[in-house]
Structure formats: C-alpha cells, structure tokens
C-alpha cells in the first residue's frame with residue numbers, strides 16, 4: 001500500500017509523493033501531531049496532484065457552519081417570488097454568516113443584497129441572469145465529501161489491508177446533536193481528534209463498516225458498503241423512517257470532489 005495513492009488508486013513515483021492528512025488540518029485547531037488526550041491519525045501517501053486537487057477541504061468548515069445556520073429558524077426565511085412562484089428565495093441573515101468572506105459567499109453562490117434596495121432585488125428582472133442554486137445541497141455534499149474522504153483514510157490506515165477497488169458509501173446526516181452526541185457506549189471508548197471531533201469505526205457484516213463522524217456540531221453516519229452484496233443495504237433500514245440517505249459510488253475517492261451525492 002505504501003506506493004499507492006489512496007485517492008486515485010494508482011502507483012506513486014518518488015517525485016510525486018505527498019503526505020495527505022487523514023483528518024484534514026482544516027477541522028483540527030489544536031497543535032498537531034501530539035497533544036495529551038487527543039488521537040492523531042497521521043498521514044497517508046498520495047500524489048501531490050491528487051492531494052492538492054481536494055479543494056473542498058478548504059470550504060468544509062464553512063459548509064458545516066452553513067448547515068448549522070440553515071437549521072436555525074432565526075437565521076433564514078424561505079419565500080416564493082410574488083410574481084413568479086417558481087422562483088424560490090432563501091434569504092439568510094448576514095449576521096449568522098459573519099465569518100464568511102466574500103470568497104466564501106461566492107463559493108456558495110449567494111447573491112449579496114445588503115447594499116441593494118428592496119425595489120431593486122424584488123423585481124423579476126433581477127433574477128433573470130442569476131444562476132439557480134441550492135446552498136442546502138451544496139453545503140451537505142461538500143461536508144459529506146470531506147468527511148467521507150477522511151473516514152475512508154482512517155479505514156485504510158487503521159483497519160484495511162488493501163485499498164478497495166470499488167467504493168460505495170451511504171451518508172446519513174444528523175444535525176444539532178453535535179455537542180452531546182457520543183457513541184462510546186456502543187463503539188467503545190474513543191479518543192477525540194480535537195474538541196468536538198470524534199470518529200467511531202465499527203465493523204458490520206461481510207467486510208462492511210460503519211463510520212460515524214462528528215465534527216463542528218454535525219454528525220454523519222456513513223455505511224461503507226464494500227462487500228457489494230445487495231442484501232447488505234438492509235443495514236441502513238433502521239435509519240430509514242426519518243433520515244435522508246445519500247450515496248457515493250466510484251472506483252476511486254478522488255471522485256468525491258464536487259460529487260453530486262445521490263439520494264436513495
């Protein structure tokens with residue numbers, strides 16, 4: 001495994017080698033690697049190009065913050081345009097996104113109307129050249145991709161002998177439970193990677209894995225459906241009644257970049 005890039009699954013020549021952090025630096029605020037009481041997951045070999053390509057990690061913190069904001073009734077309003085009900089408007093209180101830079105707002109394709117009068121941005125013509133976006137999905141998908149990559153890296157570095165040739169990951173998000181959520185009772189005592197950053201790995205049948213990732217007040221349950229046995233999907237049934245389930249499927253993890261997770 002030493003010479004294989006875990007992101008694309010191909011051989012690494014010496015000059016292309018780069019160390020990729022198993023838990024992204026962006027979600028660890030403490031000093032790395034060693035701090036008493038915290039776990040450290042180290043690095044995995046990757047191509048420098050593959051490592052650098054994983055831009056979503058830079059936006060992960062903001063994506064998770066956005067998910068939090070979009071679950072806070074004091075932060076947003078949903079309205080349909082009075083003259084065209086097909087235009088759905090999601091208005092966000094800018095105070096809730098105070099640590100978002102202009103670039104962050106651009107990344108999530110927000111239209112900044114703070115310096116515009118209501119008469120300007122409420123007309124139909126204002127929307128004609130604007131791209132339709134869905135910040136809820138975009139922030140979810142960015143978070144899924146970054147956490148799934150890190151969960152897969154943990155699995156490779158701590159539990160698997162080979163890098164899987166086929167990845168199927170089902171992500172099931174939970175919100176607002178981050179502060180108190182803990183799975184130690186079920187999955188065993190687990191050291192955090194940072195305050196509020198904890199990952200529980202537990203084996204399922206047929207070589208599949210459950211990985212629960214808690215970071216920034218978001219909890220994502222991930223079922224690593226590595227067996228490919230169709231009946232194994234039954235594992236997610238207990239979540240089904242209320243939860244939304246999204247699937248990633250590919251031969252390599254690098255495809256997580258900008259992946260449109262499929263709701264199943």
Ligand SMILES: [Zn+2]
Nearest residue numbers: 005008047050
């Ligand atoms: Zn690679």
